[in-house]
Amino acid sequence: MDSAHQAPTHIADASKMESEQMKRLGVMTLGAALLLASPAFAAEDTEALAAEARGAVKAFFGNLKGTLVKGLKSGGPAVGVQVCSAAAKGIARNASRQYGGEVGRTSLKVRNPENAPDAWEHLVLQSFDARLAKGEDPKKMEHYEILNDGKTFRYMKAIPTAEKPCLMCHGEKISPEVQKILAEKYPDDKAVGYKAGQIRGAFTLQKALQ
Numbered sequence: 001m002d003s004a005h006q007a008p009t010h011i012a013d014a015s016k017m018e019s020e021q022m023k024r025l026g027v028m029t030l031g032a033a034l035l036l037a038s039p040a041f042a043a044e045d046t047e048a049l050a051a052e053a054r055g056a057v058k059a060f061f062g063n064l065k066g067t068l069v070k071g072l073k074s075g076g077p078a079v080g081v082q083v084c085s086a087a088a089k090g091i092a093r094n095a096s097r098q099y100g101g102e103v104g105r106t107s108l109k110v111r112n113p114e115n116a117p118d119a120w121e122h123l124v125l126q127s128f129d130a131r132l133a134k135g136e137d138p139k140k141m142e143h144y145e146i147l148n149d150g151k152t153f154r155y156m157k158a159i160p161t162a163e164k165p166c167l168m169c170h171g172e173k174i175s176p177e178v179q180k181i182l183a184e185k186y187p188d189d190k191a192v193g194y195k196a197g198q199i200r201g202a203f204t205l206q207k208a209l210q
C-alpha cells in the first residue's frame with residue numbers, strides 16, 4: 001500500500017529504461033492525466049497534504065498528552081481516566097476545526113465505541129500490524145492517500161503503546177481502582193491487555209479537497 005513512499009527501486013528501474021520506452025511512457029502518462037475528470041493531484045500535492053496532516057497530529061497529540069499528564073499528576077490514574085474521558089472529544093473537535101477536516105483516534109480494539117474504525121481505517125490498522133510484524137518502527141508508521149474519487153485526502157499515523165503511562169490503563173495488569181472506573185464509563189471496553197511496543201491504535205485524519 002505504501003509503495004509510493006519507497007521510491008528508490010522505482011527510480012533505479014526507470015533510469016535503466018531505454019529512452020524510446022521512456023518517451024512512450026511519457027506520452028501515456030500525459031494522456032492518462034488529461035483523461036482524469038477531476039483536478040489531478042500531483043505527488044507534490046499529496047506530500048504537502050501529508051505534511052499538513054503531520055502538523056495537525058502533532059498539535060492534537062500535544063493537547064491530549066498535556067491533558068492526560070495533568071490529570072495523572074493531580075490524582076493518579078483514576079482521575080486520568082476521568083479527565084481523558086471528559087476532554088478527549090472536545091480536544092478532537094478543536095483539532096478538527098483547526099485542521100479544516102476531521103481529526104480523531106481509532107483502534108482495532110477501541111475503548112470508546114465512538115472511535116471505532118470505518119472500513120478504510122480498519123484495513124490501514126491491519127496493515128500497520130502487518131508492518132510491525134515485519135520489523136518496521138511503529139513510531140514512524142503512517143499511511144496516506146487521495147481516495148479514488150479524487151475528492152478526499154486521508155491520513156493515518158500509528159500510535160505505539162509505551163510502557164509508561166499507557167499500560168496503567170491499557171495493559172495486562174490494571175489496578176482495581178482503574179478497572180472500576182473503566183467498567184463504569186466504558187462497559188464495552190476492548191482496549192486492555194496491551195504490551196509495550198504493540199500498536200495501540202492510530203491518529204486518523206481526513207479532509208475534503210476542493
Ligand code: HEC
Pocket residue numbers: 068077078079080081082084085088089105106107109110111112113115159160161162164165166167168169170191200201202
Ligand atoms: C489514565 C488512563 C489512561 C492512560 C494512562 C492512557 N489512556 Fe488511552 N484512553 C483512556 C481513555 C479513558 C480512553 C477513551 C477516551 C474517549 O472516550 O475517547 C482512551 C483512549 C485511547 C485511544 C483511542 C481509541 C480508543 O480505544 O477509544 C488511544 C489510541 C489511546 N487511548 C492510546 C493511549 C496511549 C498510546 C497511551 C500512552 C501514551 C494511553 N492511551 C494512555 C485512558 C488512558
